[in-house]
Amino acid sequence: MDSTPHVASIACPTCRCYAQCAEIERRYGAELDRNGDQYKLLQHEGARPPSPLRRCANALFDRELESMRGQDVLEIGCGRASPFTPAIVRATRIRYVGIDTALPRRGIPLCERGTIASVVNLPIRALNRWVLSPSVNTYHRWKPGPRIYHVRGRFPHPKLSGRTFGVIYASNSIEHWHEDLPGSSTAAPTSSPDEGIAASVDRYRADVATCHTLLAPGGRLIIDAPIHLHGNGLFFRGRLAEIERLFTHLPWSDLRFEHWRRDTGDLRRYLPLDVAQAPTGTGEAVVNLWQLAVIARR
Numbered sequence: 544m545d546s547t548p549h550v551a552s553i554a555c556p557t558c559r560c561y562a563q564c565a566e567i568e569r570r571y572g573a574e575l576d577r578n579g580d581q582y583k584l585l586q587h588e589g590a591r592p593p594s595p596l597r598r599c600a601n602a603l604f605d606r607e608l609e610s611m612r613g614q615d616v617l618e619i620g621c622g623r624a625s626p627f628t629p630a631i632v633r634a635t636r637i638r639y640v641g642i643d644t645a646l647p648r649r650g651i652p653l654c655e656r657g658t659i660a661s662v663v664n665l666p667i668r669a670l671n672r673w674v675l676s677p678s679v680n681t682y683h684r685w686k687p688g689p690r691i692y693h694v695r696g697r698f699p700h701p702k703l704s705g706r707t708f709g710v711i712y713a714s715n716s717i718e719h720w721h722e723d724l725p726g727s728s729t730a731a732p733t734s735s736p737d738e739g740i741a742a743s744v745d746r747y748r749a750d751v752a753t754c755h756t757l758l759a760p761g762g763r764l765i766i767d768a769p770i771h772l773h774g775n776g777l778f779f780r781g782r783l784a785e786i787e788r789l790f791t792h793l794p795w796s797d798l799r800f801e802h803w804r805r806d807t808g809d810l811r812r813y814l815p816l817d818v819a820q821a822p823t824g825t826g827e828a829v830v831n832l833w834q835l836a837v838i839a840r841r
């Protein structure tokens with residue numbers, strides 16, 4: 544039985560982050576005009592303001608966090624900067640599993656000061672990497688109550704089979720799962736806009752089906768990904784119909800596609816210079832990057 548999706552536009556003026564986005568544009572609009580929307584070049588008191596798509600992902604996470612309270616949560620592609628910090632996991636009593644090839648290390652915090660740091664940090668890094676991080680991770684595997692357990696590797700992974708989760712969350716990750724295929728942003732420019740699309744659909748359909756299997760009845764899949772920014776051709780080229788069909792062929796009890804900042808209202812569109820100049824292979828000019836969220840309930 545196929546699922547019928549609900550498609551919703553999350554227009555910027557209706558978003559909980561609107562005031563923050565408007566304030567960032569008020570402060571940095573002129574500089575962004577000059578540097579071609581390159582948020583990574585902005586500096587403000589030692590930090591850089593998050594890009595518009597990062598703010599969308601943050602707003603989605605904030606909206607959904609409370610509904611994850613007390614649940615078994617799997618994060619696919621957690622990277623080194625997951626929003627599931629120890630403080631958040633403790634406060635929400637989540638039992639968290641994160642999977643990625645690049646995981647944060649745990650153990651003794653690194654020394655941040657001066658030349659001594661390079662000397663002192665060498666043994667600390669080695670201790671964290673080979674002893675403390677694996678020990679803490681093993682402890683968290685069995686620890687009762689809230690915990691953070693990591694699986695090093697790519698999704699799908701044998702260590703996850705047979706388990707079920709109340710929530711599977713993947714932020715800015717799915718577009719990278721198959722960026723080795725032709726047609727992705729990292730591949731050489733292709734001769735045909737369809738190159739790699741059929742293979743991508745096959746691989747992603749299998750991944751999404753695995754997510755469905757790993758969810759407990761009533762469990763939710765929460766995914767967000769940028770459209771036109773980078774990654775596998777489905778996402779980089781904005782092949783929305785194919786992306787939707789990765790999900791609709793499964794029997795979800797509820798399926799929702801949300802288009803974040805596709806309608807920017809009175810905020811600026813987002814199109815960094817390097818992306819604007821990258822060939823998409825479709826011949827169509829991209830005018831605005833936006834964020835797709837998929838919320839599916841088993």
Ligand SMILES: C[S@@+](CC[C@H](N)C(=O)[O-])C[C@H]1O[C@@H](n2cnc3c(N)ncnc32)[C@H](O)[C@@H]1O
Binds near residue numbers: 620643696714
């Ligand atoms: C752009 S980073 C995003 C990290 C984090 N979710 C965030 O929003 O900051 C994408 C992450 O996905 C991971 N990744 C790519 N393919 C993966 C796969 N098949 N399984 C697990 N992680 C994957 C990469 O290693 C990388 O850490």
